[in-house]
Amino acid sequence: MLELKHxxxxxxxxxxxxxxxxxxVNDRFVAITxxxxxxxxxxxxxxxxxxxxxxxxxxxxxxxxxxxxITERANLGVSYAxxxxxxxxxxxxxxLLSLAAGKDTSVNEACSYLSEVGLCARDYIDREVNAxxxxxxxxxxxxxxxxxxxxxxxxxxxxxxxxxxxxxxxxIRVFEKMYEQTKGNILIISHQERILNIADTIVVIKDGQVxxxxxxxxxxxxxxxxxxxxxxxxxxxxxxIEGV
Amino acid sequence: MIDAIxxxxxxxxAELDALPVGAYNIRANGKLExxxxxxxxxxxxxxxxxxxxxxxxxxxxxxxxxIPVIISQTGLxxxxxxxxxxxxxxxxxxxxxxxxxxxxxxxxQHDGIHTFFLGKNAKLxxxxxxxxxxxxxxxxxxxxxxxxxxxxxxxxEMETTQIAGIDDTIRKTSGDLAEGxxxxxxxxxxxxxxxxxxxxxxxxxxxxxxSANVISRSVAKDHSVQEFKSYINGNAACxxxxxxxxxxxxxxxxxATPGLIxxxxxxxxxxxxxxxxxxxxxxxxxxxxGLTEQEAEEQxxxxxxx
Numbered sequence: 155m156l157e158l159k160h161x162x163x164x165x166x167x168x169x170x171x172x173x174x175x176x177x178x179v180n181d182r183f184v185a186i187t188x189x190x191x192x193x194x195x196x197x198x199x200x201x202x203x204x205x206x207x208x209x210x211x212x213x214x215x216x217x218x219x220x221x222x223x224i225t226e227r228a229n230l231g232v233s234y235a236x237x238x239x240x241x242x243x244x245x246x247x248x249x250l251l252s253l254a255a256g257k258d259t260s261v262n263e264a265c266s267y268l269s270e271v272g273l274c275a276r277d278y279i280d281r282e283v284n285a286x287x288x289x290x291x292x293x294x295x296x297x298x299x300x301x302x303x304x305x306x307x308x309x310x311x312x313x314x315x316x317x318x319x320x321x322x323x324x325x326i327r328v329f330e331k332m333y334e335q336t337k338g339n340i341l342i343i344s345h346q347e348r349i350l351n352i353a354d355t356i357v358v359i360k361d362g363q364v365x366x367x368x369x370x371x372x373x374x375x376x377x378x379x380x381x382x383x384x385x386x387x388x389x390x391x392x393x394x395i396e397g398v
Numbered sequence: 399m400i401d402a403i404x405x406x407x408x409x410x411x412a413e414l415d416a417l418p419v420g421a422y423n424i425r426a427n428g429k430l431e432x433x434x435x436x437x438x439x440x441x442x443x444x445x446x447x448x449x450x451x452x453x454x455x456x457x458x459x460x461x462x463x464x465i466p467v468i469i470s471q472t473g474l475x476x477x478x479x480x481x482x483x484x485x486x487x488x489x490x491x492x493x494x495x496x497x498x499x500x501x502x503x504x505x506x507q508h509d510g511i512h513t514f515f516l517g518k519n520a521k522l523x524x525x526x527x528x529x530x531x532x533x534x535x536x537x538x539x540x541x542x543x544x545x546x547x548x549x550x551x552x553x554x555e556m557e558t559t560q561i562a563g564i565d566d567t568i569r570k571t572s573g574d575l576a577e578g579x580x581x582x583x584x585x586x587x588x589x590x591x592x593x594x595x596x597x598x599x600x601x602x603x604x605x606x607x608x609s610a611n612v613i614s615r616s617v618a619k620d621h622s623v624q625e626f627k628s629y630i631n632g633n634a635a636c637x638x639x640x641x642x643x644x645x646x647x648x649x650x651x652x653x654a655t656p657g658l659i660x661x662x663x664x665x666x667x668x669x670x671x672x673x674x675x676x677x678x679x680x681x682x683x684x685x686x687x688g689l690t691e692q693e694a695e696e697q698x699x700x701x702x703x704x
Contacts, residue, residue: 202686228688240683243643244615244701253697254687299687 155180156201156307156339161210163196163362171196173362175210179307179339185353186343187377193362194343195237198311201341202234203227214307231338233300237311239292241284247295248279254299267298270331272324289316297328306338314346322346350374403499407468410529411495418493422464423450428476439463439490449479449511452492456485456517466495467510472502472536477509484552486517493525496540498563500532507539514545516552516579524556530563537565544571548579550605555582560595561703562588568596575636577605585614586703589622589650599628603636603665612640617699618650629657632665642671645702 156179163172172193186194199205201212203224212220219227242250251267252259259267265275271294281287283295293316300308313329314322326348332340333352342349350356356373358366366373404426412418417432421439424431428448435441438458442451452463469476482492500506516522530538546554560567573581581601589595601610610630618624630638644652656669676698684694 204682204686224682224685225688225690228686232686234686236679236683240677240679242680242698242701244704245697246701249697249701250687253684253689256688303687 155215156341157211157213158197158201159211159213161197161200161207161212163193163200163205164208171362172200172207175359175362175364177357177364177367179341179355181339181354182336183333183340183342183353184355184357185350186341186357186359187345187350188359188365192360194359195311197359198234198309198341198343201307201309202232204234228305231306233303233305233308235296235300235308235310235313237315237343239296241287241292243282243284245283246279247281247283250283250295250299251279251302254302256303259302263302267302268295270301271295271298271328272321273298290318290321293317294321294325297325301332304338308336308338308340310340310342310344312343312345314344314349326352347374347378350377401470403470404468407470407497407499407529407531408466410531411468411497411527412464412466412493418462418464420462420464421452422466423452425465425467425476425478427469427471428474436461444479444481447479448477449481452480452482454482454484454488454490456487458485458488458490460489462491462493464493466493466497467508468497468499469506469508470499472500472506472532473504475505475507475509477511479511480513482512482514482522484514484516484520484522487519488517489521491523491525495525495527495529496542497528498530498532498538498540500530500536500538502532503535505537505539506530506532507541509541509543511543512545514547514554516546516548516554518549519551520549521552522554524554526556526558528558528560528564528567530565532563538563539566540564541568542570544569546571546573546581548573548575548581548608550576551578552576553580553582555584557584557586559586560588561586562590564593564595565591566594568598570598572600572602573610574602574604575608575610577607577634579605579608581608581610583610583612585612585616587614587616587624588619588699588703589617589624590619591622592620593622594624595622596625597627599640600631601629601638602631602633603638604633605636606634607636608634609637610639614640614642615644615702616642616652617645617647617703618652619647621649623651623653625653625655626671627655627657628669629659630667630669632658632660632662632667634662635664636662636666638665638667640669642669642673643702644673645699646673646675 158177161175268275658667
């Protein structure tokens with residue numbers, strides 16, 4: 155269980171990004187949504203330890219992690235999939251999966267993580283995680299790394315960003331499966347209706363604050379009626395594909 | 399007889415834990431230690447100067463030659479001239495390597511001058527590894543010179559690695575390529591402490607349709623200095639590419655001087671050079687996987703040089 159208590163964050167030039175955010179993540183699948191620039195990614199980075207909050211407290215299973223480093227939090231069970239995955243010259247997909255799993259993963263293990271995210275494993279395990287991989291491939295590998303870690307808290311920052319429409323269909327299935335299998339908590343930042351549609355709880359972050367919080371049933375209908383949720387153009391296309 | 403120190407050097411430079419299969423010539427402390435030839439590969443000691451001639455018969459396939467050099471005496475300067483004659487249509491691998499263990503106060507130096515003559519359509523993979531160790535005050539110095547002559551349709555892939563323990567090195571590589579020949583050079587260098595490494599490539603692309611690709615990846619740590627010079631001369635309708643990619647750390651210095659000289663309107667020459675520190679987001683990513691900053695740095699450097 156993750157608890158945020160009155161978390162605030164100001165940049166070095168005193169710009170307030172987050173203001174008094176209090177939140178408990180105890181469901182299997184919590185989605186954070188809201189307009190761009192509202193502070194969602196900053197919140198994810200604060201939980202992962204990449205940014206230090208300027209006020210408030212963060213607890214993971216009752217342990218105060220507010221001032222812990224990225225490494226300490228990772229070892230306590232926080233995983234974080236970047237919105238824009240990082241490229242590494244020389245490191246292969248298998249190397250990163252081994253580092254994520256904390257042990258030398260066998261080809262079979264590496265393949266199973268990659269298959270989960272819809273990549274044909276044998277084509278990828280020896281590929282370098284460099285500019286030769288497309289944005290969509292990198293995103294999937296990023297998600298596979300979180301699967302390989304299997305920690306109690308997994309944070310995904312806009313997994314749909316940079317993924318084409320065809321790959322997106324598969325991605326939804328990845329998260330649906332993850333929902334069924336997870337023993338921990340999944341925190342996902344997303345604008346996509348179909349991802350919000352899997353969530354137990356939806357949190358709307360706007361102007362650096364928690365604007366609304368509630369169950370999917372309570373919030374989703376209202377969100378779909380507003381501009382805060384999914385890109386409507388994309389929804390239309392998605393439904394057309396399903397109708398084919 | 400080879401002792402434990404020399405065995406370790408052989409392992410480091412040639413991954414040899416026993417005598418290799420096929421042809422070999424092992425040189426220890428300036429003298430021939432052991433040699434084996436095969437029906438297709440002959441090794442002959444030069445009579446006019448130190449070194450050997452290696453003759454590979456035309457059409458020889460899937461054979462290999464190991465020619466490691468090891469030095470475990472301090473104060474020794476070893477200079478050899480090795481010439482490789484690769485016959486037409488042969489397809490072979492040559493593994494060279496030099497290991498120095500210097501525990502004395504004097505310098506230990508090995509200067510190898512390797513000249514390759516590749517016949518028509520011959521194919522060669524040449525692997526060269528340099529390694530030094532020692533707890534004395536003396537320096538480990540290596541100055542390898544490689545000269546390659548590629549006839550029509552010949553192709554050569556050269557991999558050179560210098561990861562540890564060489565204090566001073568000037569590595570010179572030059573080549574000339576005839577019609578349809580291709581040369582690929584992959585270099586990996588890491589320098590630490592006050593080490594100094596100079597890489598100097600000159601390639602003449604003389605024949606129509608020939609190509610050269612020079613790829614250098616290096617890591618400079620501490621106060622070390624690296625200089626990378628590469629000149630590709632396009633004298634015909636040819637393709638040349640060189641790429642220098644360096645990670646700079648601590649107080650090191652990296653100097654990259656690429657040179658492209660096109661003497662023909664159909665020469666297509668490209669150079670890419672990048673020098674920079676490890677990207678902060680790479681460290682952050684690996685830290686979110688549970689690595690400390692130092693472990694993350696090691697993984698990135700090891701991967702980069704792999």
